[in-house]
Amino acid sequence: MFYFYNFNQVRQVTLGAYLRRMGRRNRNVNKFAQRKRERREQEKNPQEKPVGDTRKHYEEIVRENAAFEEYYKTQKVCPEEEWSTFMKTLKENLPTAFRITGSKCEAAALMNIVKSEYFSEILNMKLQVDGQNEEEEIKPINLPWYPGGLAWQLRLSRMDIRRSEPLYKLHNFLVAETAAGGVSRQETVSMIPPVVLDVQPHHKVLDMCAAPGSKTAQLIEFLHADEDKTPTGFVMANDVDNSRCYMLVHQAKRLNSPCILITNHDSAVMPSLVINDEQNPGSTKPLKFDRILCDVPCSGDATLRKNPDIWLKWSTGNGNNLHGIQYRVLRRGCELLAEGGRLVYSTCSFNPVENEAVVHRLLQETGDAVKLVDAAPMLPGLKFHKGMTYWRPASKDMVFYDEYEDVPEKWQTVVRPQMFPPKTEDLHKYNLDKCIRILPHHQDTGGFFVAVFEKVSSLPWEKEEKPQPQTEGTENKADDKKEPPKKKRRMGGFREDPFVFFSGDSEDVFPSIKEYYELNPDFDSTCLLTRCHVGKKKNIYLVSPVVKDVVQRNENSIKIINTGVKTFVRCDNKNMTCPFRLSQEGLQSVLRCIGPKRRVRILKQDLITVLQNDNPSNPPDLKVFSEHTQNLVKDLATGSCVLEYQDLESNLQLTLVGWRGVHSLRAYTATPDTVHYLRLLGADYSKYDVNKFKKASEVPDTEADSGVVTETADATEPAEKNGTTESEAQSTSS
Ligand SMILES: C[S@@+](CC[C@H](N)C(=O)[O-])C[C@H]1O[C@@H](n2cnc3c(N)ncnc32)[C@H](O)[C@@H]1O
Numbered sequence: 001m002f003y004f005y006n007f008n009q010v011r012q013v014t015l016g017a018y019l020r021r022m023g024r025r026n027r028n029v030n031k032f033a034q035r036k037r038e039r040r041e042q043e044k045n046p047q048e049k050p051v052g053d054t055r056k057h058y059e060e061i062v063r064e065n066a067a068f069e070e071y072y073k074t075q076k077v078c079p080e081e082e083w084s085t086f087m088k089t090l091k092e093n094l095p096t097a098f099r100i101t102g103s104k105c106e107a108a109a110l111m112n113i114v115k116s117e118y119f120s121e122i123l124n125m126k127l128q129v130d131g132q133n134e135e136e137e138i139k140p141i142n143l144p145w146y147p148g149g150l151a152w153q154l155r156l157s158r159m160d161i162r163r164s165e166p167l168y169k170l171h172n173f174l175v176a177e178t179a180a181g182g183v184s185r186q187e188t189v190s191m192i193p194p195v196v197l198d199v200q201p202h203h204k205v206l207d208m209c210a211a212p213g214s215k216t217a218q219l220i221e222f223l224h225a226d227e228d229k230t231p232t233g234f235v236m237a238n239d240v241d242n243s244r245c246y247m248l249v250h251q252a253k254r255l256n257s258p259c260i261l262i263t264n265h266d267s268a269v270m271p272s273l274v275i276n277d278e279q280n281p282g283s284t285k286p287l288k289f290d291r292i293l294c295d296v297p298c299s300g301d302a303t304l305r306k307n308p309d310i311w312l313k314w315s316t317g318n319g320n321n322l323h324g325i326q327y328r329v330l331r332r333g334c335e336l337l338a339e340g341g342r343l344v345y346s347t348c349s350f351n352p353v354e355n356e357a358v359v360h361r362l363l364q365e366t367g368d369a370v371k372l373v374d375a376a377p378m379l380p381g382l383k384f385h386k387g388m389t390y391w392r393p394a395s396k397d398m399v400f401y402d403e404y405e406d407v408p409e410k411w412q413t414v415v416r417p418q419m420f421p422p423k424t425e426d427l428h429k430y431n432l433d434k435c436i437r438i439l440p441h442h443q444d445t446g447g448f449f450v451a452v453f454e455k456v457s458s459l460p461w462e463k464e465e466k467p468q469p470q471t472e473g474t475e476n477k478a479d480d481k482k483e484p485p486k487k488k489r490r491m492g493g494f495r496e497d498p499f500v501f502f503s504g505d506s507e508d509v510f511p512s513i514k515e516y517y518e519l520n521p522d523f524d525s526t527c528l529l530t531r532c533h534v535g536k537k538k539n540i541y542l543v544s545p546v547v548k549d550v551v552q553r554n555e556n557s558i559k560i561i562n563t564g565v566k567t568f569v570r571c572d573n574k575n576m577t578c579p580f581r582l583s584q585e586g587l588q589s590v591l592r593c594i595g596p597k598r599r600v601r602i603l604k605q606d607l608i609t610v611l612q613n614d615n616p617s618n619p620p621d622l623k624v625f626s627e628h629t630q631n632l633v634k635d636l637a638t639g640s641c642v643l644e645y646q647d648l649e650s651n652l653q654l655t656l657v658g659w660r661g662v663h664s665l666r667a668y669t670a671t672p673d674t675v676h677y678l679r680l681l682g683a684d685y686s687k688y689d690v691n692k693f694k695k696a697s698e699v700p701d702t703e704a705d706s707g708v709v710t711e712t713a714d715a716t717e718p719a720e721k722n723g724t725t726e727s728e729a730q731s732t733s734s
Contacts, residue, residue, distance in 0.1 A: 061308040061309060061311055061312065062311065063090070063091040063304070063308055063311050064311060065311050065312075065314045067314065067315060067316070067398055068301070068311070068314045069087070070398060071316055071394060071398070072350055074392060074394075074400055075350075075351075075352055075388070075391050075392065076388075076390075077350050077352075077388070077437070077439070078385065078439055082439075082441065085441045086439055086440065086441050088441075089305075089439075089440040089441040089444065090304050090305060090440050091305075092305060093157035093305060094157065094187065094305040094306045094445070094446060095153050095154055095155045095156060095157070095188075095444055095445070096153070096154055096156045096157070096174075096185070097143075097151065097152065097153040097154075097185070097186060097187055097188040097191075097445075098151070098152055098174055098183050098184065098185045098186065099146065099150050099151035099152070099183070099184050099186065099191065099218075100114070100150045100151075100182065100183055101150075101181060101182060101183065101184050101217070101221055101255070102181060102182050103227055103588075103653075104227060105650075105651050105652050105653055106182065106652070106654075106680060107148070107150060107182075108650075108651075109650060109652050109680050110177070110182050110183070110679075110680065111150070113679060113680075114152070114173075118166075118169065118170045118173055119140050121166040121169070121170075122138050122140075122154075122166050122167060122170065125137070125138050125164070125166070125167075136155060137155075138154050138155050138156050138160075138167075139154065139155065140152050140153070140154040141153045141154065143188060143191070143381075144380055144381030144382075145192075145195065145378070145379040145380050145381050145382045146191060146195065147195065147222075151188070151191055153188050153443075153444070153445070155444070156170075172689070176672060176675050176676070176689075177672075177676060177679075179254075179672035180254075180672040180673050180675065180676035181254040181255055181256070181676075182676050184214065184217055184218075186214040186217075186218075187303075187306070187445065187446050188443070188445040188446070189302075189348075189438050189445045189446050189447070189448035190214055190215065190348070190446075190448070191215075191218065192346075192379065192382075192436075192438070192448060192450055193215055193293055193295055193344045193346040193450055194215050194218035194219050194222060194293065194344075195218075195378060195379065196344055196375040196378050196379065196450060196452050197219070197222075197291050197293055197342060197344045197452075198291070198342060198378070199219055199222035199223055199233075199291050200222075200223075200225070200233070200290075201223055201224070201225055201226050201229070201231035201232065201233055202231065202232045202233045202290075203223065203233040203289075203290040203291045204233050204234060204236075204275075204287070204288075204289045204290050204291070204338075204546075205219050205223065205233060205234065205235045205236070205289060205290065205291040205292070205293070206235075206236045206238065206270075206289040206291070206292045206293070206333070206336060207219060207235060207236070207237045207238060207292075207293045207295070208238055208267035208270070208292065208293065208294050208295075208296075208329055208332075208333055209238070209239060209240075209267060209294065209295050209296055209297060209329065210237035210238055210239050210248055210262075210293075210295075211237075211239035211241060211244030211245060211247045211248050212244065212247035212248070212251070213237060213247055213248040213250075213251035213252075214251075215293060215295055216235060216237040216248060216251055216252070216260075217251050217254070217255060219235045219237075219291075219293065220235055220252070220255045220257050220259070220260055221255070223235055223257070223259060224255075224257060224259075230258065230259070230544050230589065231259050231544065232544075232546060233259065233290070233546070234259040234260065234261065234544060234546050234547050234550065235257075235259060235260045235261070236260075236261045236262075236263060236289075236550070237251075237252070237260060237261070237262050237263070238262075238263045238264070238265055238267055238270065239264065240264070240265065240266045240267065241264075242264050242561075245262055245263075245264045245561045245562075246561070248262045248561075248562075249262055249561065249562045252562065253585065256565050256585050256586065256587075256588060256589070257565060257589075258527075258542045258543050258544045258547065258564060258565045258586070258589045259543075259544045259546075259547055260547070260563065261547055261550060261551065261560060261562075261563045262560070262561040262562040262563065263558050263559060263560055263561060264559045264561050265558065265559060267294075267329050267332060267333070268325060268328035268329045268331075268332050269328075269332065270332050270336060271554075271557045271558055272286055272287075272336075273286070273287040273550065273553075273554045273557065273558060274286060274287055274553050274554065275287040275546075275549055275550060275553065276549045276553070284553060287336075287550065287554075288336060288337065288338035288339075288341070289336055289337055289338060289341060290338050290340075290341045290342070291341060291342055291343075292333045292336060292337050292341070292342075292343040292344070293343075293344050293346075294329055294330050294333045294343060294344065294345045294346070295344075295346045295347075296322075296325070296326045296329050296330070296345070296346070296347055296354075297322060297325065297326070298319075298322055298326065298347035298348055298349040298351075298354050299314075299318035299319050299322060299349045299351060299354060300348050300349060301314055301318075301319075301348075301349050301350055301351065301447075302347075302348045302349050302350050302440075302446055302447025302448055302449070303348045303446050303447075305440060305446055306446060315396060316394045316395065316396055316398065317396045317414070319349065319351035319353045319354045320353060320393070320395075320396075320414050320415060320419070321414075322354055323353050323354060323357060323358060323416070323418075323419055324416075326347070326354055326358045327358050327361050327362065327418070330343075330345050330358060330359075330362050331362060331365070333345075334362065334366060334369075334370055334453070334455060334459060335459060335462065337453075337455045338455065339455055339456070339457055339458060340454070340455065340456075341454070341455050342373070342452065342453065342454055342455075343452075343453040343454075343455070344450060344451070344452050344453075345358070345359060345450070345451045345453065346448065346449060346450045346451070347448075347449045348446060348447065348448055348449075349447075349449065350437075350439075350447055350449075352388050352391035352421075353391070353393055353419050354449075355387075355388075355435065355437075355449040355451070356387050356388050356389075356391065356421070356432050356435060357391070357393075357418070357419045357420070357421070359372070359387070359430075359432060359435060359451045360421065360422055360430055360432060361418045361419075362453075363429070363430045364418075364422075364430075365460075366459050366460065367460055368456065368457070369455065369456055369457045369458060369459045369460065370453050370454070370455050370456065370459070371431070371453065371454055371456055372430070372431045372432070372434040372435065372451060372452065372453060373434065373452040373453065373454050374434045374452075375434075375436060375450065375452040376436070379436075382438070382443070383438075383442035383443050384436045384437055384438045384439075384442060385437040385438075385439060385442075386433040386434070386435070386436075386437070387432040387433050387434060387435025387436070387437060387451070388421075388432065388435075388437070389421065389422070389427055389432050389433060390421050391421050393407075393415045393419045393420060394415070395407070395408075395411040395414060395415055396411075396414070399411075401415060401420075403420065404416075404417040404420055434451070434452075435449065435450065435451040436448075436449070436450040436451070437449055438450075496559070496560065496561060496562075497531040497532060498531065498532070498533060499529050499531065499551050499555065499560065499563065499564075500529055500530050500531070500532065500533055501526055501527075501528070501529045501548060501551075501552065502525045502526055502527075502528040502529065503526070504525055504526055505525050507525060507528075509537055509540075509579065509580065510525050510528070512577070512578045512579065512580075513540075513568060513578055513580050515578070516576075516577060516578030516580075516598070516639070517578070517582075517590075517593075517594045517595065517597075517598050518594065518595020518596070518597045518598065519590075519593050519594065519595070520593050520595065522593075523590075523593040524545060526548065527542055527543050527544065527545055527548050528540050528541070528542055528567070528568075529541050529542075529543065529548075529564055536570065537570065538569070538570045539566050539568070539569055539570070539583075540566075540567055540568040540569075540580065541563070541564030541565060541566055541567060541586070542564055542565055542567040542586050542589050542590060543563055543564045543565075547563055547564075551563060565585050565586040565589055566583045566585045566586050567582070567583055567585070567586025567587075567589065567590050568580035568581070568582065568583065568586070569581055569582075569583045571640070573639070575638040575639060575661070575662060576637075576638060576639030576640065577637070577639070578639065578640075580640075581639070581640035581657070581659070581668070582640045582641075582642065582657045582668075583657065584656065584657045584668060584669050584670070584673060587642065587655060587656075587657055588655070591642065591655060594642060597636075598636075598640070598641045598642055599641065599642045599644055600629070600632050600633060600636065600641055600642065600643050600644065600658065600660075600665075601632065601644050601645075601646075602629055602632075602643045602644065602645050602658075603626050603628055603629055603645075604645060604647070604681060605626065606625045606626055606628075606629040606665075607643060607645045607654070607656075607667075607677075607681065608678065608681055608683040609624060609625065610643070610658065610665060610666050610667040611667050611669070611674050611677055611678050611681075611683070612678070612683070612684070612685075612687070613666060613667075614674075614687055614688065616666065619659075619661055619664040619665065619666035620664055620665060620666065621663055621664055622663055622664060622665060625665065629665070633660055633665055636660050637660070638660050638661060638662055639659070639660060640657065640658075640659060640668070641657075641658045641659070641660050642655060642656070642657065642658065643655070643656045643657070643658035643667060652680060654677055654680065654681075656668070656669055656673075656677065657669065671688055674688060675688045675689065
């Protein structure tokens with residue numbers, strides 16, 4: 001699922017990054033080809049909003065479709081007495097929803113700011129309801145079922161934002177904090193699947209259809225629930241679409257996790273992977289996941305509020321055509337799931353053929369090995385309908401069928417036997433009512449379907465497979481034991497740069513890094529990697545031990561697009577004895593291993609001073625800092641350092657990459673992060689904050705909006721004097 005502005009943000013940034021990788025940045029883009037690409041993309045993912053000019057026509061779309069109404073009335077997707085409310089809500093614009101992310105102390109501080117600075121100004125404000133004369137309050141609603149009370153929804157559409165300055169301020173806050181990773185804008189119902197997946201820090205998690213990655217972001221946040229430790233689990237985020245995988249790279253980059261891998265496969269035929277077998281040192285075992293999210297491609301008709309163009313093209317054919325791939329992805333998910341593991345299947349479609357029919361087919365094929373779980377207790381306060389137990393598949397000509405036998409021959413390849421509901425006498429076997437159906441009028445959201453599965457035992461066809469113990473060097477042969485060795489596949493159209501791990505502490509550049517930052521002896525240098533075999537190492541990335549294991553053992557069988565968080569960046573500065581500076585992205589992951597020599601415990605006012613300096617070639621002179629900070633910095637050798645700040649009263653802790661110059665001290669943060677920290681410190685950040693309300697009222701809507709987003713999200717660290725910047729994309733394709 002995607003959200004209105006953020007989708008465009010992710011897309012634009014990703015396109016920029018893509019072009020950079022292709023070495024074509026700033027050259028003329030073929031607009032015709034670009035539009036064609038976008039149209040193709042839109043056809044593949046109808047639930048997404050197209051970019052560009054098409055958006056402004058949305059207000060003009062007639063939000064009616066007789067076939068849609070007839071189909072869902074026949075299916076009885078909602079009780080008759082709710083039908084008119086259901087239809088009325090479907091025609092209204094979607095409210096805004098967001099959640100606060102980041103470390104616990106930062107999230108608490110940000111939550112206070114949201115309530116005191118932004119919500120207080122709009123609390124008594126009333127806005128005209130779309131297309132009606134009534135006015136309604138914009139009441140921010142805290143979503144009762146979201147863990148930690150971190151998610152909010154408010155009746156505020158895109159058009160509303162331009163109507164008043166406080167609303168625009170809130171919008172700007174959301175955009176800026178999204179870029180800094182402090183906030184994630186995401187449609188309310190789209191937040192549900194990761195919540196019911198119940199991810200713990202030790203879980204191996206697979207997100208099968210992950211792009212653009214709003215749910216992946218949640219999975220990573222849940223994985224990092226214990227901030228004091230690096231999770232022993234990881235998230236593998238996969239998507240079949242290569243260009244959409246870079247949206248995932250962008251998401252992962254925002255969250256700075258060393259525990260994520262991005263892969264590019266058709267998840268219906270996701271390869272079997274192996275992992276180190278801790279019980280059997282030196283051996284591998286099949287990689288089975290503890291948690292799997294199966295947020296499959298769907299017709300997207302439950303996103304009509306956000307994507308009104310679906311009114312124009314809705315047909316029963318869409319759901320019928322998707323049933324097959326949805327089932328195959330789910331079935332492969334169940335195969336990759338560990339016994340006792342949990343899988344969530346979700347769609348943003350109302351259609352039982354894409355929902356309960358897929359669930360029923362899976363349950364039928366897997367017998368007692370897989371069962372549905374009642375996830376309602378994990379969602380206190382959420383209104384929903386139970387899963388349907390009866391529905392009538394239909395052909396494109398809107399003829400409905402009770403049994404497959406009734407389907408005329410010409411439709412038999414489209415309306416398949418597996419799409420039909422269970423017989424009444426078999427209903428008790430499946431518990432389809434444990435599925436969750438959220439309709440738009442339940443709590444003023446989009447619609448959604450969620451089914452939670454638990455794998456009780458191995459699948460019937462898995463029982464027949466005899467697991468073979470594998471030893472080092474025989475990895476990845478599980479699926480092709482009888483076949484001769486295969487040629488190394490060139491997977492997809494792109495070849496990623498390699499993932500080259502450090503061989504150990506003796507790796508050429510490591511001793512100087514270890515000495516300079518006083519890395520403690522248990523820091524595992526073999527978890528560091530670069531993306532080149534030869535030449536000077538430029539950026540050094542860090543992954544967790546389990547991610548290293550997965551990459552090293554499976555690199556030849558899966559196409560890994562990206563992994564690792566940028567931790568050290570080459571900086572051949574003559575004033576620094578080590579050729580690598582720290583990177584803000586990887587700081588949290590490496591912080592606990594850095595010794596006291598390169599740490600500066602800075603006072604609040606001094607931190608504000610470094611953050612308010614927006615001219616990297618003229619950093620604040622040491623003389624402007626407090627005596628306390630001057631004393632701390634006096635004996636600190638020039639170069640990269642950690643700036644630490646702690647407010648004991650509010651328990652706010654901030655850690656930034658800094659640079660001690662010969663006569664100066666500065667922060668080394670990207671603009672969105674700078675604004676984020678100044679905001680948390682209650683300091684003035686106006687020099688980074690253009691009054692876009694005034695600006696926007698002078699320019700057309702689409703321009704103003706995309707301008708805000710692209711600018712903020714694309715912001716990069718200022719150039720260092722030696723020319724190194726933080727902005728280079730990690731992953732390159734050729
Ligand atoms: C509903 S979207 C996923 C939204 C995503 N989970 C999120 O929350 O941002 C479906 C995604 O599935 C991808 N997809 C379609 N067919 C696939 C397949 N066979 N294997 C893997 N991904 C697939 C599409 O490219 C699309 O990005």
